[in-house]
Amino acid sequence: MRTIWAVLLVAVTALGCGTTTAPAPAPPPETAPTPTPQPDPGLPARLVADVTGAGALVHLIELQRIAEANGGNRALGTPGYDASVEYVAGVLRDAGYDVQTPGFTIRRFSAQEQRLTVDGGPVDVTALVYSPATPQGGVTGPLTVMTGQGCVPTDAAAVTPGSVALVRRGTCTFAQKVAGAVAAGAAAVIVINTDDVPLADGSLGEQTTGAVPTGGVSRSAGDALAGRAGASVTLTLATTVEETQSRNVLAQTRTGDPGEVVVAGGHLDSVPEGPGINDNGSGTAALLETAVRLGGAPPVTNAVRFAFWGAEEVGLVGSSRYVQGLSEEERARIALYLNLDMVASPNTSYMVYDGDDSDREGAGAGPPGSAAVERALIEGLAGAGVTASSTDFTGRSDYGPFIAAGIPSGGLFTGAGEPKTSEQAMLHGGTAGQPYDACYHQACDRVEAIDHTALDRNSDAVAAAVARFALSTEELANG
Incomplete structure (x- = not known):
């Protein structure tokens, strides 16, 4: 893999081409319209054969x-993100897609001071995105502990009035947890991460009101x-919010029924701490490779739309704005949504979102049709030689707004900062008890750290699913 990577580093160069001033030939008196290609049942097998991890790696190297x-990053509101948008849009235009880069305004959050003491001793703390600031000197109160998931x-x-409530991450949104604590009188909230790393990806949501410092x-x-419980806690947060602009990238095939659209997407932004090559350059690269090999005018029944979301890392803002901006008619045209977020984790596991809630964990099943999406992705991974396991819809990625809108959804995931279980290690190899991605949200999230085999297999799996549903979505009605 290092040899391939080195070759690709040399190969990713811009090729110039000459221009000519000769006049264009006159068009014929009557030009027949370009015929729409007949749907090709052989498309899934051909697309899987054409899509490669090496092709996806070209895009990762460029990101x-x-x-x-x-x-050093591609985060919201930075030149790195703008350059990422232009690169992705350019690749898709060159492949023949109808490409748009709609913009949206977002309130960008930053924290200048983050301190927590418990009985006078310091504890590392990270402000949740869009947390209100504390008064000067912080909020002090007794520690109270919420049960369950605080949902x-x-x-x-x-929880008692004036206390600092402690709650665990999971099942429902951070905003819901905080709202429950506020209703009981909490003056501040501390959220326990599911991973043994700082809670760097938590957000109360851009439009949340009535929250307390969290x-x-x-x-x-x-x-x-x-x-x-009962210890004296002081939480001090100095936070600010300013308006900035961001963009999504949307690319749709010029063939296929625009009234029955297969959407495949993932977020394009990184965190400020690093380049975001696994999170989520890997999903971006797999989608781009699939889009390029599919082409802008494929022989399909249904239109295919590729989406690259902005501002995911601050609360799924790009995908949320997109879904919220759809009319009822436009929502009804979306047959399903496939999400790719972190598909090349170095201590990888091959996970598919649990569309039918067969694991009976967490948030429950997705909208009707999600079981069929899960099945297609499992079969796509099986074709790549992998037995998939399932993972819960936790709401932590861009499938969330689609599920909320009742759109059948699913996706691929290879793990973030949480430790790999012994069951996953037995199924997929790797090291139990160690993070799936030890570089999650860090500067070391680079090309050198990713699992190239996982990138290749997940690229094949999404290609298989995209082509399958591009030919027919009838199976969605059965699960």
């Missing part, structure tokens, strides 16, 4: 080059705090 040329009113039974801590720090 890393963009980050390195623009301060129903009874979970806040132990910070997040790692799983081990939170576990220790859970046994210290």
Whole structure:
């Protein structure tokens, strides 16, 4: 793989071509319209054969080059993100797609001070995105512990007025947890991460109102705090919000029924801490490779739309704005949504979102049709030689707004900062107890760290699913 990578680094260059001033020939008196190609049943097998991890790697290398040329990241509101948009849009236009880059305004959050003390001792804390600032000197109160996941009113039974409530991540949104704590009188909230890393991807949501200052801590720090109810806690957060602009990239085939659209997407932005090559350059690259090999005028029944979302890392804003901006008629035209977010984790597991809730964990099944999406992705991975496992719809990626709109959804995922389970290690190899991606949301999230085999297999799996549903979506009605 290192040899392939080195060759590709040399190969990713711009090729110039000459121009001519000769006049164009006169068009014939009557020009017949370009015929729409007949749907080709052989498309899935051919597309899977054409799509390769090496092809996806070309795009990853370019995304890393963009980050390195623009301060080390591709985050919201940066030149690195703008350059990423232009690169992706250019690749798709060259492949023959109808491409748009609609913009949207977002309130960009930043934190200048983040401190937590418990009985005078410091604990590492990270402000959740869009958390209100504390008053000067912070918020001080006794620590109270919410039960369950903090998603129903009874979970806040132990919360007292003026206290700092401690709650675990999972099942429902951060905004719901905070709303429950506020209703019980909490003056501030601390969220325990599911991973033993800082809670760097938590957001209260751009439009949340009535929240109190909210910070997040790692799983081990939170576990220790859970046994210290009544301790004196002071949370100090200095935060600011300013308006900025961002863009999505949308590309649709020029063939296929525009009233029955297969949407495949993933987020394009990174966090400010690094170039975001696994998160989510990997999903972007697999989608781009699939789009290029499919082409802008494929022999399909249904139109295919590829989407690259902005501002995911601050609360799924790009995908949310897109779905919220659709009319009822436009929503009805979307047959399903496929999401790719982190598909090349170095300690990888091959996970498919649990569309039918067969695991009976977490948030439940997706909208009707999601089971068929799950099945198609499982079969796509099987074709690549992998037995997939399922993972819960936690709402942490861009499928969330589509599920909320009742659109059948699914996707691929190879794990973030949480530790790999022994069951996953037995099924997919790797090291149990270690993070799926030890470089999650860090500067080391680079091309050198990714699992090239996982990138190749997941690229094949999404290609198989896209082509399958581009030919027919009838199976969605059965699950």
